[in-house]
Amino acid sequence: MPPAQLGEKGAGKLKADQWRSLIEFDLPISMLRLYFFDAQSGDEAHNRRRKTMLQSTFNLAMAVRWGTSHRTSDGHVSKYMHYMKLYLTSVKDMGFELKPNHHHALHLPDFLPRYGPVHGWWMYPFERVIGILQKMNTNNRLGMHVAFIRQATYVLIVQ
Amino acid sequence: MPLYMVLVLQYLGHCARDTCNFVLQMTKLWVEGFFETFTPSSSDKRLLRRFPVDVRTVNSLFEVEPTTITYATCLRPECSAIYAPSYDHRRKQMVWPQECGSQKFKGGKICKTILTKSAVANGVSVQVPIRPFVAQDFVAWQGAQLCRPGIIDAVKSYQAFCKERAKSGELYDIADGSVFREIRDAHGHAFLPAPDGELRLLYAASVDDFNPRMNKAAGKSVSTGSIVLVNLMLPPSLRYKAENMFLLGIIPHPQPRLEAINCFLDVLVDSLLRSYHCGTKYSQLPSYPKGVRVRSALATVITDLPGSKKVRCNAAISHRLHPCSYCKQPYDGLIDLDYTGWQSRTTDEQREAGRQWQNAQDNTARSIIFESTGVRCSALHRLPYWDAVRYVVVDPMHNLFLGLVQHHVRIILGVNQATVRRRPPTTAQVEHVQTVLASNPSQTRLQKVPIDALRVYCERIGIRSATDQGTWVGKKELVRSLLVSICYSLTLPAVTKNFSFLKSHSSATERQVVCHLMLRTFLTDMVITEFLKRSSLPICQHHWQ
Numbered sequence: 001m002p003p004a005q006l007g008e009k010g011a012g013k014l015k016a017d018q019w020r021s022l023i024e025f026d027l028p029i030s031m032l033r034l035y036f037f038d039a040q041s042g043d044e045a046h047n048r049r050r051k052t053m054l055q056s057t058f059n060l061a062m063a064v065r066w067g068t069s070h071r072t073s074d075g076h077v078s079k080y081m082h083y084m085k086l087y088l089t090s091v092k093d094m095g096f097e098l099k100p101n102h103h104h105a106l107h108l109p110d111f112l113p114r115y116g117p118v119h120g121w122w123m124y125p126f127e128r129v130i131g132i133l134q135k136m137n138t139n140n141r142l143g144m145h146v147a148f149i150r151q152a153t154y155v156l157i158v159q
Numbered sequence: 160m161p162l163y164m165v166l167v168l169q170y171l172g173h174c175a176r177d178t179c180n181f182v183l184q185m186t187k188l189w190v191e192g193f194f195e196t197f198t199p200s201s202s203d204k205r206l207l208r209r210f211p212v213d214v215r216t217v218n219s220l221f222e223v224e225p226t227t228i229t230y231a232t233c234l235r236p237e238c239s240a241i242y243a244p245s246y247d248h249r250r251k252q253m254v255w256p257q258e259c260g261s262q263k264f265k266g267g268k269i270c271k272t273i274l275t276k277s278a279v280a281n282g283v284s285v286q287v288p289i290r291p292f293v294a295q296d297f298v299a300w301q302g303a304q305l306c307r308p309g310i311i312d313a314v315k316s317y318q319a320f321c322k323e324r325a326k327s328g329e330l331y332d333i334a335d336g337s338v339f340r341e342i343r344d345a346h347g348h349a350f351l352p353a354p355d356g357e358l359r360l361l362y363a364a365s366v367d368d369f370n371p372r373m374n375k376a377a378g379k380s381v382s383t384g385s386i387v388l389v390n391l392m393l394p395p396s397l398r399y400k401a402e403n404m405f406l407l408g409i410i411p412h413p414q415p416r417l418e419a420i421n422c423f424l425d426v427l428v429d430s431l432l433r434s435y436h437c438g439t440k441y442s443q444l445p446s447y448p449k450g451v452r453v454r455s456a457l458a459t460v461i462t463d464l465p466g467s468k469k470v471r472c473n474a475a476i477s478h479r480l481h482p483c484s485y486c487k488q489p490y491d492g493l494i495d496l497d498y499t500g501w502q503s504r505t506t507d508e509q510r511e512a513g514r515q516w517q518n519a520q521d522n523t524a525r526s527i528i529f530e531s532t533g534v535r536c537s538a539l540h541r542l543p544y545w546d547a548v549r550y551v552v553v554d555p556m557h558n559l560f561l562g563l564v565q566h567h568v569r570i571i572l573g574v575n576q577a578t579v580r581r582r583p584p585t586t587a588q589v590e591h592v593q594t595v596l597a598s599n600p601s602q603t604r605l606q607k608v609p610i611d612a613l614r615v616y617c618e619r620i621g622i623r624s625a626t627d628q629g630t631w632v633g634k635k636e637l638v639r640s641l642l643v644s645i646c647y648s649l650t651l652p653a654v655t656k657n658f659s660f661l662k663s664h665s666s667a668t669e670r671q672v673v674c675h676l677m678l679r680t681f682l683t684d685m686v687i688t689e690f691l692k693r694s695s696l697p698i699c700q701h702h703w704q
Contacts, residue, residue: 016560019564019565056567081498085498096570114338121363123463130369
């Protein structure tokens with residue numbers, strides 16, 4: 001669940017799973033409510049921009065939904081590409097700079113037929129292992145690698 | 160039961176050894192008291208006699224000690240060569256080479272960095288590695304995993320289940336993906352399914368960096384890397400359990416630079432190559448009472464984007480010509496969304512470029528190959544079945560959630576923009592930019608000036624700081640434009656005032672003098688090339704070469 005004070009200084013850094021929950025549910029619903037159902041201002045340009053933002057957010061949410069589905073097929077790949085291309089075009093049209101992540105998002109579907117749904121090959125399990133390793137006590141002595149690797153292996157086995 | 164409790168206290172509760180020993184001794188006292196109340200039998204007395212009082216005994220009883228090899232690693236991050244120990248029978252201890260003997264090129268300079276330092280073990284003076292790399296033995300770990308009850312049955316039943324499920328045409332797991340059918344064995348046949356009498360396994364590797372100090376310690380942060388493998392033949396419910404994941408080793412600080420990571424990947428690749436070509440014959444395993452040969456292959460490497468560049472030894476994401484390891488789009492072309500027009504990279508090209516890079520005789524030859532292909536040699540190229548382009552994945556977690564979604568929320572929607580909004584630069588800051596420029600700065604010096612002050616100054620002298628679409632020009636581009644502009648604006652008296660050596664070139668033209676000036680200020684090739692394109696004097700080019 002993303003923090004309640006998202007946007008404020010107190011919210012801090014979000015984890016990947018919180019961003020995921022944001023785009024899957026919180027953001028589309030909140031934006032729909034704010035930009036569509038609530039009273040609209042008289043300024044035409046402002047309303048148009050809001051509508052573009054809403055459409056863009058929904059395109060991203062749809063692309064993420066098709067891309068991170070628990071089952072995948074050629075149909076999923078083409079849907080993902082369709083929505084991702086719409087999203088990236090809207091980002092470009094709004095005047096924002098595209099980053100390398102945007103480019104690599106278009107390479108992502110090449111891996112879906114080869115490796116199946118993303119749940120089999122994303123980094124969540126490995127980040128969990130990193131989390132276990134980070135919590136281990138090194139006594140700030142990094143030369144103790146022998147003890148570290150043994151303890152790491154023990155922790156993984158005993159867990 | 161109390162022994163297992165002590166193990167959990169030690170490894171999960173992070174209790175010190177003394178605390179664990181205290182718990183053991185109290186437990187032993189309690190057991191003694193219990194036996195005094197009821198008459199103990201001879202087996203009870205034997206149990207009491209052998210009850211451990213040190214947690215190290217408990218470790219050996221539960222056989223959780225992993226089989227590890229401690230390599231000595233060169234201290235220099237750009238070398239990082241590793242050396243396995245040998246056993247000295249006379250002194251009865253492990254010994255490592257004293258000095259690093261690696262050479263970047265045949266016949267080139269030998270590293271000669273000291274690898275070991277003195278220490279005391281059991282009252283005896285020994286030499287231990289200064290930067291040890293402790294690696295777990297893959298064969299021993301694999302054997303231990305396959306011996307655990309239910310693992311081999313889980314592998315077989317899951318493969319049968321996937322075979323049935325494949326008829327539906329949809330993919331539910333990595334085991335349904337085409338990579339399981341693509342990989343070939345040494346004879347060119349499909350690696351899976353395994354022939355009779357063999358067990359064949361596919362693994363996924365992950366290489367990731369982390370800070371073992373958890374960013375809590377004041378002072379510089381430390382970065383170490385981890386190499387972890389998972390067995391893809393297990394069902395997902397077992398695959399990602401911590402006890403089924405293989406931690407090969409932790410790459411010690413400092414992080415190896417560029418191709419030096421190959422030294423650590425070589426340990427993994429050596430084990431996988433042996434397993435692929437020869438396999439490992441285990442004399443007895445569950446479901447195989449007469450033994451079985453086990454072969455392994457690597458199906459994929461899972462890392463984030465910067466990590467994938469490091470593991471492949473490719474150019475960085477910010478490289479001008481080769482930012483992408485999957486297609487040949489240059490950095491300026493990343494905004495192009497017509498993916499049908501992108502030219503894909505092939506594994507043969509990558510391998511050939513890596514081979515040429517490895518065989519080059521000096522740094523200049525290597526730089527030329529790298530600039531034209533964006534490839535250095537990677538240890539993974541040694542695996543004969545390895546597809547250098549397609550087998551390293553774009554991690555969806557980092558790309559979609561930490562990349563696209565975060566960018567969308569923070570930059571496009573502007574949530575949390577209050578903390579990143581900057582104040583406009585003061586007049587003093589902008590004038591400081593002018594002072595820096597008047598001192599004939601190098602590119603590195605100008606990069607240190609705050610970006611906002613640079614932008615305002617550029618606008619003032621007529622250099623564009625935003626594109627037609629309204630996006631900001633990057634700092635590197637701004638600095639480049641500024642440096643080229645000052646080269647044109649310099650006059651001969653201003654230059655000779657600062658550089659007395661130029662007085663000997665009194666007959667040279669103004670632009671020739673500026674050329675000397677640029678070489679003295681160590682400007683980058685990029686700036687000089689751009690300047691030369693604009694200037695038409697052949698003399699300038701001769702001096703530059």
